[in-house]
Amino acid sequence: MIENSLLAAVPRDEYRRLLAALEPVGLTFGEVLYEPGEVIRHVYFPGTSLISLLTLADGHLALEVGLIGREGMVGIPLVLGHAVSPVRALVQGTGTALRMESAQFREEFLRSPPLQLELYRYIHTLMAQISQTAACNRFHVVEMRLARWLLMTHDRVKSDQFHMTHEFLSHMLGVRRVGVTKAAQALQRRGLISYSRGDISILDRVGLEAAACDCYEVVKDMHDGARAARATRRMRDSVAA
Numbered sequence: 001m002i003e004n005s006l007l008a009a010v011p012r013d014e015y016r017r018l019l020a021a022l023e024p025v026g027l028t029f030g031e032v033l034y035e036p037g038e039v040i041r042h043v044y045f046p047g048t049s050l051i052s053l054l055t056l057a058d059g060h061l062a063l064e065v066g067l068i069g070r071e072g073m074v075g076i077p078l079v080l081g082h083a084v085s086p087v088r089a090l091v092q093g094t095g096t097a098l099r100m101e102s103a104q105f106r107e108e109f110l111r112s113p114p115l116q117l118e119l120y121r122y123i124h125t126l127m128a129q130i131s132q133t134a135a136c137n138r139f140h141v142v143e144m145r146l147a148r149w150l151l152m153t154h155d156r157v158k159s160d161q162f163h164m165t166h167e168f169l170s171h172m173l174g175v176r177r178v179g180v181t182k183a184a185q186a187l188q189r190r191g192l193i194s195y196s197r198g199d200i201s202i203l204d205r206v207g208l209e210a211a212a213c214d215c216y217e218v219v220k221d222m223h224d225g226a227r228a229a230r231a232t233r234r235m236r237d238s239v240a241a
C-alpha cells in the first residue's frame with residue numbers, strides 16, 4: 001500500500017526505481033522543513049503527515065497559504081528549477097513521509113516523464129489552492145475559514161481526531177487567538193466539532209461542509225478532476241495495451 005497518492009499514480013516500475021532513493025522518515029508537529037530563502041535539502045512525499053506552507057510578513061507574521069498531505073509533494077521549487085524555498089514549510093500533523101535528497105530528486109525527475117506529468121498536475125492544483133486561499137483570507141469570515149481548514153485537514157489525515165493548538169490555528173488563519181476561540185466555539189455549539197485543549201474531533205462532516213465557504217469545494221473539485229483524468233488515462237492505456 002503506497003500512502004502518498006502522487007507516488008501511487010506513477011507506473012509501478014518507475015515507482016520501484018524511485019523507492020530505492022526514498023528514505024522513510026517520521027515528521028513531528030512543529031518541525032520546520034524549510035525556511036524562506038534557505039536551500040532545499042530534501043523533497044518530501046507525505047504519508048500520514050501534514051505540512052503547512054506559510055508566507056511571512058514583516059519577518060514574524062506567518063500566514064498559511066497552502067496545505068500538503070498525501071496528495072502531494074513538499075519541495076515544488078526544485079521541480080521548477082529553483083533550489084531555494086520561498087516559504088516556511090512547517091509540520092502541522094505528526095506522521096510518516098518518504099524523502100529524497102534534492103540532487104537525486106532532480107536526476108529522477110529529469111529522467112522520468114511519468115513523474116514529471118504527475119508533478120505538473122499536482123502543481124496546477126496546488127496553485128489553485130494557493131490562489132483560492134488568498135481570496136478566502138480576504139473575503140471570508142473566520143468561522144467559515146476554520147470549517148474549510150478542518151475539512152482540508154480531515155481529507156488528508158483520514159482520521160476524525162487530530163491535535164491543534166490555538167496558537168497554531170491563529171497562524172494558519174492569520175487571526176488573533178481570541179478569533180480562533182470564538183470560531184471554534186461557534187462550530188462546537190452547532191454540534192459540528194468538539195474542541196478541548198487542542199484536541200479536535202469532527203462530529204458532523206456534512207454539517208461542517210455546509211458551514212465552510214465555497215473555497216473548499218472549488219479546490220476539492222479540481223483535485224477530484226485531476227484524479228478522474230488520471231483514472232481515464234489509465235483505462236485508455238490499458239485498452240491500448
Ligand SMILES: [Zn+2]
Pocket residue numbers: 135136137140144145148213214215216
Ligand atoms: Zn473561503
